[in-house]
Amino acid sequence: EVQLVESGGGTVQPGGSLRLSCTASGFTFNKYWMAWFRQAPGKGLEWVANLRGDGSVMHFVDSMKGRISISRDNAKNSLYLQMDSLRDEDTAVYFCARDTNFYDGSAFYDVFDMWGQGTMVIVSS
Amino acid sequence: ATQMTQSPSFLSASVGDRVTIICRASQDIRNDLGWYQQRPGEAPKLLIYATSTLQSGVPSRFSGSGSGTDFTLTISSLQPEDFATYYCLQDSTYPRTFGQGTKVAVK
Numbered sequence: 001e002v003q004l005v006e007s008g009g010g011t012v013q014p015g016g017s018l019r020l021s022c023t024a025s026g027f028t029f030n031k032y033w034m035a036w037f038r039q040a041p042g043k044g045l046e047w048v049a050n051l052r053g054d055g056s057v058m059h060f061v062d063s064m065k066g067r068i069s070i071s072r073d074n075a076k077n078s079l080y081l082q083m084d085s086l087r088d089e090d091t092a093v094y095f096c097a098r099d100t101n102f103y104d105g106s107a108f109y110d111v112f113d114m115w116g117q118g119t120m121v122i123v124s125s
Numbered sequence: 126a127t128q129m130t131q132s133p134s135f136l137s138a139s140v141g142d143r144v145t146i147i148c149r150a151s152q153d154i155r156n157d158l159g160w161y162q163q164r165p166g167e168a169p170k171l172l173i174y175a176t177s178t179l180q181s182g183v184p185s186r187f188s189g190s191g192s193g194t195d196f197t198l199t200i201s202s203l204q205p206e207d208f209a210t211y212y213c214l215q216d217s218t219y220p221r222t223f224g225q226g227t228k229v230a231v232k
Contacts, residue, residue: 043213047221059219061154095168102174109157109175110216115168
């Protein structure tokens, strides 16, 4: 079955750290860009970071730069998000998603066609 | 960062209605835009990418159009399963940015 499963969420104090994992199955993981998104309670979606299939290229949202890192272990079909110096405003459900880059002959487009169910991160004292 | 302004934030409609949601970018993003549907408690679902390309398995009542800074998602005849929140997402520049979302509710 083709799926993504996140884990690693929980409750952490402000200033603390957490490492989220996303385990993929049913597709050739190393061929795909992967991304993390988040959604604060009752709020909209926010793109957090992405990482190329070979792990060589990554991008981050400005609000979390310097506090997060993204990595992957293609042998384990896993994507990770290391979050440090966590703040109250980082409280959210974190989703991972597969990006099936679409190329129309002139440009690439993000195609987030598969999502995990999400893992909840609560930052609270 | 490219700002995405989505409107309306909320709309109420009936089954069978034609629904239009607008997304406006703060700068030219060519046709680098996707639309996602999210039901409560669920992960987002891709509807459309590259402004107007329907994702496999998505009903043809969904369509997208636009280019540059102005984009539209249209549901031609609203179905019961379409009551949800819809988001646009630009993939022209980093960081990727979403619109604020449009909640489509039962009138």
